[in-house]
Amino acid sequence: MTSADPRTNPDNFCYRHPDRQSFVLCQRCLRTICPECQTPLPVGVICPECLAEQQKGARSAEVRRMPGRFARKLRSDRPVVTYAIMIVTLAIYLVQLIPVVGGAVTGALAFAPPYVVPGSGAPFEPWRMLTVALVHSTPLPFHVALNMLALWALGRSLEPLLGKARFLALYALSAIGGSVLVALIAPGSAVVGASGAVWGLLTAMLIIGRHVGANILPIAILLGINLVFSFVGAGVSWQSHIGGGLVGLLAGFVFARTRAQNRQGLQALLLVAVGIGLIAIAVTVPGLLYL
Incomplete structure (x- = not known):
């Protein structure tokens, strides 16, 4: 059973900064993140790890969409x-x-x-x-x-x-x-x-x-x-x-x-x-x- 005291509940502390209390969850992974770790999005906030994963996927999709020599240049120069x-x-x-x-x-x-x-x-x-x-x-x-x-x-x-x-x-x-x-x-x-x-x-x-x-x-x-x-x-x-x-x-x-x-x-x-x-x-x- 979850404790009523937020200081004893790890879910109420930032997963990257355990000493910082927060009640905000990452929109993708649902982990607790403090204001320093929050990146605002139109549908909520996102943690640094999910942000990096999202950007990586966006770059890969962009390379696949780009034609000819420009896509080849991004893949390997x-x-x-x-x-x-x-x-x-x-x-x-x-x-x-x-x-x-x-x-x-x-x-x-x-x-x-x-x-x-x-x-x-x-x-x-x-x-x-x-x-x-x-x-x-x-x-x-x-x-x-x-x-x-x-x-x-x-x-x-x-x-x-x-x-x-x-x-x-x-x-x-x-x-x-x-x-x-x-x-x-x-x-x-x-x-x-x-x-x-x-x-x-x-x-x-x-x-x-x-x-x-x-x-x-x-x-x-x-x-x-x-x-x-x-x-x-x-x-x-x-x-x-x-x-x-x-x-x-x-x-x-x-x-x-x-x-x-x-x-x-x-x-x-x-x-x-x-x-x-x-x-x-x-x-x-x-x-x-x-x-």
């Missing part, structure tokens, strides 16, 4: 694709440093225009337009270091904004774009490196930042510095840089113009068209040089 590309690229670079084996790996993944021209005398291996981004010049360790540093800096912002699949598509298309321009302008050269892919990320960031109202001045300055380095640096394939940058501009424009949820199908179609177009150009146009 870790740039896992960026980290994965960095890990694979650095692992392959370490393999490249191994005598004999490293040379074989470089030779299997590097790009040269004859590999995409049927009948040129070289094996037809168009995938090299993409795998070129995984290998780097071993005598120049700063080559892979600068590319991975730029990938890390850009990927942390761009991947959560675009989503993992779009970011990976942008990186791949930019790498292919760099190889295509090498095939068109420098048919006698052989190239390695992720510079074309990184430049694509940089120029896409420039376009997307412009459309969302971000401050693009730092990106423009970085782009200008890289542009100068591309033309004056010894052994640097400026064709790869420019080719990847042009594709990044195009892809960034596609992303910016098809942000609405009802245009996601069109966005995917346009990106596929860009990829098919790049491969078609690389396979057909340089072939005229070998006739």
Whole structure:
């Protein structure tokens, strides 16, 4: 039987502050709460624990209702694709440093225009337009270091904004774009490196930042510095840089113009068209040089 003296009845004291007497109950759990622990609601008051549980449920429901990239951004903004590309690229670079084996790996993944021209005398291996981004010049360790540093800096912002699949598509298309321009302008050269892919990320960031109202001045300055380095640096394939940058501009424009949820199908179609177009150009146009 309940005591008539409220000081001996624990139900008349705040469950979070046992020394504070109260006769107010939480609307959800019906536990006694003192004025400090009360949060007023339209239908009564609620205790801190029930309030936290209610807010957590509201956030989960909001994430489920939000479309596309915004929901993905709330669920996870870790740039896992960026980290994965960095890990694979650095692992392959370490393999490249191994005598004999490293040379074989470089030779299997590097790009040269004859590999995409049927009948040129070289094996037809168009995938090299993409795998070129995984290998780097071993005598120049700063080559892979600068590319991975730029990938890390850009990927942390761009991947959560675009989503993992779009970011990976942008990186791949930019790498292919760099190889295509090498095939068109420098048919006698052989190239390695992720510079074309990184430049694509940089120029896409420039376009997307412009459309969302971000401050693009730092990106423009970085782009200008890289542009100068591309033309004056010894052994640097400026064709790869420019080719990847042009594709990044195009892809960034596609992303910016098809942000609405009802245009996601069109966005995917346009990106596929860009990829098919790049491969078609690389396979057909340089072939005229070998006739």
